[in-house]
Amino acid sequence: MPRIKSPAELEEFRKDIISKRDPNKPCIAVCTGTGCLALGAAHVVTALKKEIKKQRLGTKVDVRETGCPGFCERGPLLVIYPEEICYLQVQPEDIPEITSQTLKKKKIVDRLLYVDPTTGEKVTHESDIPFYKNQLRNLIGNNIKIDPKSIDDYLAVGGYSALAKALCQETPEHVVELVKNSNLRGRGGAGFPAGLKWEFARKSPAKTKYVIVNADEGDPGAFMDRALLEGNPHSVIEGLTIGAYAIGSHEGYIYVRQEYPLAVENAGIAIKQAEEYGFLGKNILGSGFDFTITVHRGAGAFVCGEETALLMSLEGKPGEPRPRPPYPAVKGLWGKPTNINNVETWANIPLIINNGADFLTSIGTKGSKGTKIFSLVGKVNNTGLVEVPMGITLRDIIYRVGGGIPGGKKFKAVQTGGPSGGCIPEEHLDIKVDFDELTKVGAIMGSGGMIVMDEDTCMVDVARYFVNFLSDESCGKCSPCREGIRQMLKILTNISEGKGREGDIELLVELSEATGDASLCALGRTAPNPVLSTIRYFRDEYEAHIKEKRCPAYVCKELISYYINPDKCKACMICLRKCPAEAIIGGKNQIHVIDQEKCTKCGTCIEVCPSRYGAVKKISGEPVPSPIPEEARIIARKSKKR
Amino acid sequence: MDNAKIDKIINKYQGDAGSLIQVLLEIQSENRWLPKEALDKVSKKLKVPLNRIQHIVTFYKAFSLLPKGRHEVHVCTGTACHVRGAPRLLDSVQDLIGIRPGETDLDLKFSLETVNCLGCCALGPVMVVDGEYHGKMAPAKSEEVLKNYD
Amino acid sequence: MSEILLQIDGIEVKAKEGMTILEAAQSAGIFVPTLCHHEKLEPYGACRICTVEVETGGRTNLVAACLYPVEPDLVVRTRSEKVDKTRKILLEQFLAHAPDAPALQDLAQEYGADKDRFAKESSFCILCGLCVRYCNEVKKKNAVGFVDRGARREISFIPEAASKECWNCKECFPLCPTSYLQAAYHLTEALAFPSPSFKPASE
Numbered sequence: 001m002p003r004i005k006s007p008a009e010l011e012e013f014r015k016d017i018i019s020k021r022d023p024n025k026p027c028i029a030v031c032t033g034t035g036c037l038a039l040g041a042a043h044v045v046t047a048l049k050k051e052i053k054k055q056r057l058g059t060k061v062d063v064r065e066t067g068c069p070g071f072c073e074r075g076p077l078l079v080i081y082p083e084e085i086c087y088l089q090v091q092p093e094d095i096p097e098i099t100s101q102t103l104k105k106k107k108i109v110d111r112l113l114y115v116d117p118t119t120g121e122k123v124t125h126e127s128d129i130p131f132y133k134n135q136l137r138n139l140i141g142n143n144i145k146i147d148p149k150s151i152d153d154y155l156a157v158g159g160y161s162a163l164a165k166a167l168c169q170e171t172p173e174h175v176v177e178l179v180k181n182s183n184l185r186g187r188g189g190a191g192f193p194a195g196l197k198w199e200f201a202r203k204s205p206a207k208t209k210y211v212i213v214n215a216d217e218g219d220p221g222a223f224m225d226r227a228l229l230e231g232n233p234h235s236v237i238e239g240l241t242i243g244a245y246a247i248g249s250h251e252g253y254i255y256v257r258q259e260y261p262l263a264v265e266n267a268g269i270a271i272k273q274a275e276e277y278g279f280l281g282k283n284i285l286g287s288g289f290d291f292t293i294t295v296h297r298g299a300g301a302f303v304c305g306e307e308t309a310l311l312m313s314l315e316g317k318p319g320e321p322r323p324r325p326p327y328p329a330v331k332g333l334w335g336k337p338t339n340i341n342n343v344e345t346w347a348n349i350p351l352i353i354n355n356g357a358d359f360l361t362s363i364g365t366k367g368s369k370g371t372k373i374f375s376l377v378g379k380v381n382n383t384g385l386v387e388v389p390m391g392i393t394l395r396d397i398i399y400r401v402g403g404g405i406p407g408g409k410k411f412k413a414v415q416t417g418g419p420s421g422g423c424i425p426e427e428h429l430d431i432k433v434d435f436d437e438l439t440k441v442g443a444i445m446g447s448g449g450m451i452v453m454d455e456d457t458c459m460v461d462v463a464r465y466f467v468n469f470l471s472d473e474s475c476g477k478c479s480p481c482r483e484g485i486r487q488m489l490k491i492l493t494n495i496s497e498g499k500g501r502e503g504d505i506e507l508l509v510e511l512s513e514a515t516g517d518a519s520l521c522a523l524g525r526t527a528p529n530p531v532l533s534t535i536r537y538f539r540d541e542y543e544a545h546i547k548e549k550r551c552p553a554y555v556c557k558e559l560i561s562y563y564i565n566p567d568k569c570k571a572c573m574i575c576l577r578k579c580p581a582e583a584i585i586g587g588k589n590q591i592h593v594i595d596q597e598k599c600t601k602c603g604t605c606i607e608v609c610p611s612r613y614g615a616v617k618k619i620s621g622e623p624v625p626s627p628i629p630e631e632a633r634i635i636a637r638k639s640k641k642r
Numbered sequence: 643m644d645n646a647k648i649d650k651i652i653n654k655y656q657g658d659a660g661s662l663i664q665v666l667l668e669i670q671s672e673n674r675w676l677p678k679e680a681l682d683k684v685s686k687k688l689k690v691p692l693n694r695i696q697h698i699v700t701f702y703k704a705f706s707l708l709p710k711g712r713h714e715v716h717v718c719t720g721t722a723c724h725v726r727g728a729p730r731l732l733d734s735v736q737d738l739i740g741i742r743p744g745e746t747d748l749d750l751k752f753s754l755e756t757v758n759c760l761g762c763c764a765l766g767p768v769m770v771v772d773g774e775y776h777g778k779m780a781p782a783k784s785e786e787v788l789k790n791y792d
Numbered sequence: 793m794s795e796i797l798l799q800i801d802g803i804e805v806k807a808k809e810g811m812t813i814l815e816a817a818q819s820a821g822i823f824v825p826t827l828c829h830h831e832k833l834e835p836y837g838a839c840r841i842c843t844v845e846v847e848t849g850g851r852t853n854l855v856a857a858c859l860y861p862v863e864p865d866l867v868v869r870t871r872s873e874k875v876d877k878t879r880k881i882l883l884e885q886f887l888a889h890a891p892d893a894p895a896l897q898d899l900a901q902e903y904g905a906d907k908d909r910f911a912k913e914s915s916f917c918i919l920c921g922l923c924v925r926y927c928n929e930v931k932k933k934n935a936v937g938f939v940d941r942g943a944r945r946e947i948s949f950i951p952e953a954a955s956k957e958c959w960n961c962k963e964c965f966p967l968c969p970t971s972y973l974q975a976a977y978h979l980t981e982a983l984a985f986p987s988p989s990f991k992p993a994s995e
Contacts, residue, residue, distance in 0.1 A: 034760070034761050034762060035761060035762040035763075035764060035765070037775075038760075038762045038765055038768070038775035038777060039762075039764075039765065039775075039777065072762065072763070072764035073764045075764065218758065219759070220719070220720030220721045220722070220724075220758045220759035221720050221721040221722040221759055221763060222759070223759070223761030223762075223763070226761045227761075258667060258704055259757065259758075259759075259760070260761070296664065297663075297664060297667055298702075298704075299663050299666070299667055299698075299702035299703070299704040299705065300702050300703030300704035300705075301701065301702050301703065301941070302758065303941075313663060314660060315659075315660050316659055316660045316661060316662030316663055316690070316698075317694070317698070318694075318697045318698055318701040318702075318938070318941070319701065319702070323837050323856065323859040323860075325860075325861060326861075334660075375763065377721075377722035377763035377764070377766070378721070378722045378725045378726070378763075379725060379726075383722075383763055383764040384764060415721065418721075449721070451721045451722055451725065453725055457725050462725075465721070465724055466721075469758070470942075471942050471943050472942055473941075473942065474941065474942040474943070475701075475941050475942070475945075476919070476938075476940070476941045476942045476943065476944070476945030477838050477919075477921075477945075478837065478838050478839075478840055479838065479839055479840055479882055479885060479886070479918070479919070480840050480878075480882060482919070482942060482943060482945065483882070483885035483886075483888075484881075484885070485942075485943070486885075486913075486943045487885065487910055489943075490911070510877075510881060511881065513877070513878075514877070514878045514881040514882065517843075517854040517874065517878055518840045518843045518854055518856075518878050518882070519840075520837055520838075520840070520856070578782055580734065580737075580781075580782065580785075600733070600737075601730075602730055602733065602734060602781050602782075603727070603730055603781065604780070604781060604782045607780060607782070608782075691928075691934035691937075692934065692937075692950050692952070692953065693924075693928070693934045693935070693936065693937025693938075693948075693950050693953070694934070694937065696937055696939055696948065696950065697937050697938045697939055700939040700940045700941075701939075701940065701941045
């Protein structure tokens with residue numbers, strides 16, 4: 001494959017690719033992102049390819065293995081083009097029917113379609129499915145159209161045209177202006193204006209400069225960057241190369257967490273392909289600009305998502321953050337000016353170059369422009385990745401796109417911003433999601449993790465969960481973070497175990513202040529957020545734990561007991577047999593009783609008790625009623641004979 | 643561990659000190675743990691003092707200084723899995739295997755680790771054994787899953 | 793190097809570009825407490841006892857004096873309600889590790905830190921890092937280092953290096969504010985030093 005040496009050659013090549021693709025030729029796009037692979041997508045693909053061969057449809061149908069389009073709750077999923085028919089929760093056994101009905105006879109397999117939960121109406125086309133329809137999928141929309149291992153697929157949807165435009169038609173300074181004018185704010189969490197950051201790096205005098213993609217994505221529950229890097233690595237490479245040109249850097253890194261092996265693999269393949277085609281290396285597209293990219297893996301440290309800790313890791317050192325100032329734009333990797341941005345930030349760049357700054361400024365709120373991809377997870381019906389314009393309300397995201405809370409449960413809070421963020425209660429569901437509005441209510445935008453919680457979530461447990469996470473992930477160098485988190489964890493654990501004392505809440509607030517004010521880096525400085533936001537909105541739960549030794553959500557193990565209501569128990573023996581601790585006493589005609597000494601609170605009994613009986617319940621804050629006398633537990637069954 | 647293999651990995655990175663973590667990741671991946679001899683060799687060849695290597699292999703959780711079991715069990719404890727009941731799943735797995743996260747059982751059969759989000763939250767709670775994903779895991783199901791591994 | 797004028801505790805201080813607030817304060821005879829700072833070592837910023845309040849660009853922040861570079865017209869307060877509150881609780885956290893350490897006693901009294909506020913921790917070490925940094929930067933022997941992270945962070949001697957270097961050196965011993973270092977050394981010596989018949993691998 002000879003290198004493409006100019007924008008004109010690129011357009012010729014692109015036209016050639018597109019001309020060879022018949023838009024009317026059936027193509028089945030199957031999601032093979034990590035989530036769907038975990039649900040068996042690889043077997044679906046194997047079955048599909050086998051069936052196509054068997055039916056001799058090899059030349060008539062294309063199969064495309066794509067990255068994640070976001071509807072993770074309903075995977076494995078596939079979309080059949082050109083009609084855009086979307087089938088959900090597809091299993092290998094469904095393939096013969098899909099092939100014979102849809103591919104051959106153009107008939108729909110109804111049972112695999114999306115069903116609207118309120119109207120019962122079935123939806124055939126992907127873009128009509130409410131989950132997708134209510135999004136604005138500027139970035140992730142391309143995932144289903146691209147095989148991430150095929151650079152030609154990326155070219156077919158217009159890829160690398162922004163690179164050609166930037167390198168061959170714009171000056172580096174003008175590119176920086178464009179990004180500044182777009183008001184793009186960093187998508188990694190801090191929301192710092194990207195264009196301004198680029199300008200600092202551009203103005204730093206040095207021959208050697210670096211640009212870095214931060215793909216460490218450590219927030220638990222967030223996987224937007226994984227989907228972008230796995231599913232459309234070329235969009236990130238293109239954005240990075242444009243940024244390198246603008247800043248004056250010739251060496252770039254993609255720092256990926258090693259827990260994302262598919263992203264590491266696809267990024268590596270994409271870089272090789274880009275080099276082959278001439279989008280990386282020397283004299284890119286005849287512009288005279290040289291640039292190379294290396295993939296560098298993380299080694300399992302959340303703190304390395306912090307940009308200065310990331311730099312330490314790149315330099316082969318432990319991920320201990322560095323003091324700022326000096327900022328990386330002045331003194332970064334190996335002491336040289338460095339610009340680090342998040343994956344999603346870089347992915348926005350080609351869109352801005354191709355469509356102008358207004359492409360972003362026409363979307364969103366005054367302070368936050370463009371779209372944001374959120375990973376909507378937890379107690380929500382449509383778990384997955386959603387891309388929405390800034391300014392949409394939380395309510396719309398959770399209910400219109402997310403489909404609301406499963407099981408008829410009541411919404412309690414939504415947690416945004418990961419361990420640096422906060423929990424937002426129902427009273428704020430109508431706020432417009434943007435960087436500043438979220439900060440006002442005690443949370444942060446963060447990288448995009450959005451965890452929905454319902455009435456069965458204990459907010460003290462949530463605070464303890466995050467502080468526990470941070471105590472593991474803190475680098476430990478500075479004492480306000482290391483010691484502050486250590487003490488906060490002790491207090492929260494005590495509270496959740498019924499050992500809380502008067503004054504604990506005030507002590508938590510005091511520790512939070514010191515840790516938040518005096519820590520070396522953002523991990524420590526934002527560590528108090530989950531604690532402070534849960535105290536702010538759910539103080540009553542803390543007080544119930546401390547004063548009444550009661551967990552209102554029935555979560556904290558030491559404070560709950562499982563109890564079988566003798567009036568409802570029908571002695572069906574299901575829970576008795578399934579109890580892993582053999583803690584249930586009873587028999588075929590004898591009402592069951594849980595031996596509280598043996599009970600491990602695993603929750604199996606409440607899960608397996610048939611819903612028509614609903615005899616098991618959780619008790620908290622009050623003593624377990626003593627079992628009724630043994631004679632009273634015998635059920636007299638009506639005899640079958642007359 | 644094969645000395646030649648270690649040399650090959652180090653040479654691939656041309657002795658670049660910044661690649662220390664990448665070298666160790668590859669050795670860890672090849673060998674499934676980092677024996678002391680491997681660390682001494684890396685220290686010598688990349689000219690990095692042992693105290694820095696020791697800090698790195700204990701700081702980053704990808705590294706193991708002890709041999710791992712034949713089967714690696716990872717339980718996701720990310721926030722989404724947490725609210726869906728991951729702690730109870732972890733408890734049941736711990737009870738079944740008899741070890742805590744970070745440990746390997748005495749027969750070197752199972753190693754247990756927690757992971758902070760695998761990115762398949764729709765399946766939560768998730769348990770991965772030898773790269774095979776088991777989703778929507780009720781604690782009661784864990785015995786069923788684990789007994790398939792010898 | 794150009795001169796920079798800043799204000800510390802209401803006093804005008806002349807500093808040179810590149811100086812930290814701590815250096816500027818010390819040059820003007822203004823006291824700022826430190827625990828992990830040492831003139832022979834690179835500033836570290838771990839203990840955060842030197843936290844001071846700065847006003848810059850209309851915003852007030854808490855920063856570590858040993859690290860923050862002086863800026864023109866910077867307003868610094870080495871004592872304030874926030875600064876004192878922060879130092880008090882940091883000291884109380886240190887005292888949970890080493891309640892009787894001489895280096896902490898005067899500071900504890902000054903800030904009203906209660907050594908019994910937090911339950912006693914199992915290690916005397918307050919992780920100031922003076923030993924590790926002295927061995928790395930001054931002696932360049934790398935005989936002691938850090939291990940692990942977060943609340944599990946500890947110092948650890950490298951037995952092979954320590955058995956060769958420490959007996960004739962021990963220059964880090966007087967630096968330790970809590971005497972944890974000496975205890976750690978002797979423990980390593982007893983448990984992990986290679987036996988006398990051990991031959992080190994050929995260089």
